[in-house]
Amino acid sequence: MSASQPQAIHRKDYRQPDYWIREVALDFDLLPEATKVTARLSVEPNAAGTAGAALVLDGEDVKLLALKLDGQALSAADYTVEERSLSIEKPPATAFTLEIVTEIAPAKNTHLSGLYQSSGVYCTQCEAQGFRRITYFLDRPDVMAVYRVTVRADKKLCPVLLSNGNLEEQGDLDGGRHYAVWHDPFPKPSYLFALVAGDLACNEDSFTTQSGRKVTLRIFVEHGKEGRTGYAMDALKRSMRWDETRFGLEYDLDLFNIVAVSDFNMGAMENKSLNVFNDKYILADPETATDADYAGIETVVAHEYFHNWTGDRITCRDWFQLSLKEGLTVFRDQEFSSDMRSRPVKRIKDVRNLRARQFPEDAGPLAHPVRPDSYIAIDNFYTATVYEKGAEVIRMMHTRLGEAGFQKGMRLYVERHDGEAATCDDFAAAMADANNVDFAQFKLWYSQSGTPQLDLAGRYDAQVGAYELTVSQSCPPTPGQPDKAPMHIPFAIGLLDEQGRDIPLKLEGAVAAGASIVLPVTQAKQSFRFANVPQPKAVSLNRGFSAPVNVRMPQDGAERAFLIAHDSDPFARWEAGQQYATELLLQRVADIRAGKPADAPYDAAFIDAVRQILQDDGLEHAFVAEAIGLPDEDYIADRMEVVDVDAIHAARKALRRQIATALRADFERLYAANRDTGAYSPDAAPAGRRALKNSALGYLSALAEADAGLRGQIAAQYRAADNMTDRMVALRLLVDIAGPERQAALADFYDRFRDDALVLDKWLALQAISVLPDTLDRVKDLMAHPAFSMQKPNKVRALIGSFTANTLRYHAADGAGYAFHADRILELDPKNPQVAARMLALLGRWRRFDAGRQDKMKAELQRILAAPKLSRETYEIASKSLGS
Known part of the structure; x- marks a missing residue:
């Protein structure tokens, strides 16, 4: 394929298929080099389609062996096979059966899309368009069918045979082979089909639903790893109970399987009743997993389980509606984790992630709406905008309607669309209709890209005791959208009096939310007037991060310090510190560029505000750890x-x-006070104590270059650690400090975990994010290390992906980081274009840098685009990034 060939698909061109496939019988004879797939499809014309239209089925990298229509073999004149399709020009005008026999080679499938074999295990990944790599099909999400699947394989090599739904039959065959028959009673699109076959260990448990049904739960992993699945199983059971109690949604089958594999393009996949996971989101024990790993497992297990209703039972009509299932389900998993852990800390972490991943996306050449208008490769739209910003859109609905109103909308949504392929408009309509509200303007969040900007000005009228807040909203131009209409922005604020107490606020048309009030910002410029209030000492803005917007309002250091000390909203309290630090750092950057020294004294008031947080014993440990953290580079x-x-x-x-110098005694006190958390537990309280202890050690490490005692203290924590969290924190700090302690710790870590590929990913990643000058050379050397492989997505993300996230070293002025990045993209694209394309986007931010770096980044994008046979996925990202 040449770079000029890929064509965009547009949402406006959607129409229903000319044919439906209602039932699918799949028969697999599994062999690594020549798997035979027989598909029997029950096809019927769509009354709303084009009468007499050709039946065009999607197919890619499959070999057609036979084709029958209603039992009769078709001749070559009856059909046409092209690179990506199979067409039958004159199918019957009534329902018919089509039998297709194809051959595929799972062992050669490096794309890890469709059916592939890795480490002896057969596995599928069909979202978004992998099913067409198994057989010819109407591979689109609005074609929903009931599946019956027969799997045959060598019994010794593949004692476990799994697919969606219920196991109906199994038995032995001649020649040492065996079979299993699976039936899924719920209609589903092809992207939710799953098959796994291999020699796997199993952790089995059960769950009793609120209606009294017993559900068998099984997690399959490589032998020897089953002891590390306990937390994932616990997270699954808690997810099932939470979905019943919070949303009234009960699991609908008698079996739920999870399979963890080491080679997977994504984090996990919600295939109906057979979730397939990247094993990094299943395997955990204190020796090999950090607190963050445990939290990630909890979130991802919940996310994929919640898809059973918001994704499987109700799927998306077309891929432009991807956020219908992903944004909603991210919101649901965020709420679950908030209920399991600290709600304020979870919110802060989610906003950190949004700002790190989605805000730059919204400000760059790849900006697109939550519901995109076009794509070349849908795999490129599994983005932070679709997922995380999509979740913020759902959260704003929740804020506007309240919990009771939101649940009314959810019940109506399920009632209307269970078993259907729906749209974002369908979801918004259910929310609006259930609550008798107008969502017309609010739905601009689905269609307009970019991050809105709110500019605020406050004025107090002492004569009448009224405070007026004027809000102006704007949104910068984004690709294809130069002009934006005003959005409906639910904007939560609070006013604090001289004692730091919340001032009660009332305003017609606004929603009360605890001590806050949610302003309905709907115009380009509007004012909100609060009567009968004392003059506020400080204004608390965007409480709870009620809207994914940027906010500007003149606030001096004294006001921000007051908010840091007194704001009742934890997010706003954290945010005050972040913005205070950001202003100081931006000013210092300007000073440095003007030739002033970097180490001139900073504002003592800011350091005093950090001290107040450290000395406030009433705050939860995890919150303090977040509150004292500086905004990242x-x-x-x-x-x-x-x-x-x-x-x-x-x-x-x-x-x-x-900060470390001024508050050293406080950091040393907190480190000592939280060293002993008892027997390891990933639960919120002990994890919070470890987070605070390690945050304190992180600040102390800022002094370690000149203090051998502190270097020794960090190395001592590494050696004495009885859990991976403490060990990894110490190693993370050491990799930035040249010296014998660094080398000793890296060598020891490798020796300890040389046989655990998943843990060695951490070892690779830490070296790639080191700020030391030789980091790129070290990364190049590690590419030849036995711990690394370009064939393994987890390895690529750990080493190459981590290096590209190393702002200082990736953006070296000589452009070596960019050249290395482009080399890896070109090496990876023929093997796994999904992973290559997802790693490419960073080069598209070239417009943000100085002229020298711009030229070097553009040159690498041009080099990538000039490569022969570039994939659609990589072509789309590179061409949009370059602006071509």
């Missing part, structure tokens, strides 16, 4: 017109060092 960069990576790094390093 990428966030600072996003606030600059022209990014200066060296000045940002120097400014942030200097501020960390000054």
